[in-house]
Amino acid sequence: MTLPVFAFHEPGQALLLGTALLLGLGFGFCLERAGFGSARRLVAVFYLYDMAVVKVMFTAIVTAMTGLTLLAAIGLLDLSSIYVEPTRLPAQALGGLIFGAGFIVGGYCPGTAVAALATGRRDGVAFALGMLAGVASYAELAPGLDAWVSDGGAEQTLTGTTGVHRLWWTLLFIVVLALVARLLAWLERRFAANRPAA
Amino acid sequence: MPASTGPGSGARSPARPYGNPWLAGFLLGLVLLASFVIAGRGLGATAAYSALATAVAGLGGAARVAEHPVHARFWNDGAPLLSWTLFLLAGAAAGAFLSAWQGRRLAVVTERGPRVSARTRLLLAFAGGLLAAWGARLARGCTSGQALAGGAMLSVGGLVFMAAVFVAAYALAGRVRRQWL
Structure with a gap:
């Protein structure tokens, strides 16, 4: 096994941060190319006339998932060396609900806000400032809540929980993606009238 | 489906349409995969904001921040700005700028x-x-x-x-x- 690279060859700080910068370059390029520097394009998914958000996210997840599964299957990649945020269901369910409210009210998520502000969107700047105020106020006001969130979580994957091999889950996700693609096309036709004129 | 046009589409130069979402998603997936196989972790964003907030809080006294239950996670031994996720987002800002510049979608507007x-x-x-x-x-x-x-x-x-x-x-x-x- 030789991957992930940094698990077997510890990088110096310059290499580490340089890698982050380069990966970020690709990250931001893809986000903007998909139209995710635009709040109206992003929230269109919630009015069902443009499902690009689901298409992009789902395709990205399945692409990375397939790559990870194949690299692990041929013995090149050590999956256990990859960091996964611990699962703590009440925290992730509650956090997801609050986050979803922020998404539809604000029009962005933390990453897409950066794509927006870098391309001139004032509302992207406002969202990013709200994020800064949010993480700062969370740190000052909610250490108790944060301790609750951090308490008792452990890495938990579908593979470990169900005992079904990663290969089967990956195949299932690919099949679901193909079915979802048809559903999305139907939704976009059905709700085309929601598209704003300008 | 009509091609989506960004909000820069004024009289000067028409914004080019966004890319195909399936292709953009596939490319984003490759970037995510590269992050996993090189660095052993996926993409992230929120930790960058926390790193900035911790850096600002650190200006008011390093000792308190280093001991703080939340800030301590992002303090990084006194160098909160040398954060993986912050550099990732700095790169993302540059990448988004390049893509929008190439697509003529740069525009100072309030999207609404x-x-x-x-x-x-x-x-x-x-x-x-x-x-x-x-x-x-x-x-x-x-x-x-x-x-x-x-x-x-x-x-x-x-x-x-x-x-x-x-x-x-x-x-x-x-x-x-x-x-x-």
Whole structure:
């Protein structure tokens, strides 16, 4: 096994941060190319006339998932060396609900806000400032809540929980993606009238 | 489907349409995969904001921040700005700029629906950012770290987070319709 690279060859700080910068370059390029520097394009998914958000996210997840599964299957990649945020269901369910409210009210998520502000969107700047105020106020006001969130979580994957091999889950996700693609096309036709004129 | 045009499409130079979402998603997936196989971790975003907030808090006294239960996670031995995620987002800003420049979509505008003032839109964007920050801190990650990276790793928490995000946003979409349509 030789991957992930940094698990077997510890990088110096310059290499580490340089890698982050380069990966970020690709990250931001893809986000903007998909139209995710635009709040109206992003929230269109919630009015069902443009499902690009689901298409992009789902395709990205399945692409990375397939790559990870194949690299692990041929013995090149050590999956256990990859960091996964611990699962703590009440925290992730509650956090997801609050986050979803922020998404539809604000029009962005933390990453897409950066794509927006870098391309001139004032509302992207406002969202990013709200994020800064949010993480700062969370740190000052909610250490108790944060301790609750951090308490008792452990890495938990579908593979470990169900005992079904990663290969089967990956195949299932690919099949679901193909079915979802048809559903999305139907939704976009059905709700085309929601598209704003300008 | 008519080609989407960005909000820079004025008299000067027409904005080029966005890329095909399936192709953009595939490329984003390759970037995510590269992050996993090189660095052993997925993409993220929210930790960059926390690193900035911790850096600012550190100006008021390093000792308190280093001992603080939340800030300590981002203090990085006194160098909070040398954060992986902060550099990732700095790169993302440059990447988005390059893509928009190439696509003639750079424009200083306030994105909003036709029935809402720019001022209201900016206030709501700020409020949304504030909510999203609390949600992401509670969930220990956002659409990048939990949904994309967690989803690709089949993380149960990441998939539950993603489902909860869509549930809340669809439930509230009718109430904020005026802002967007």
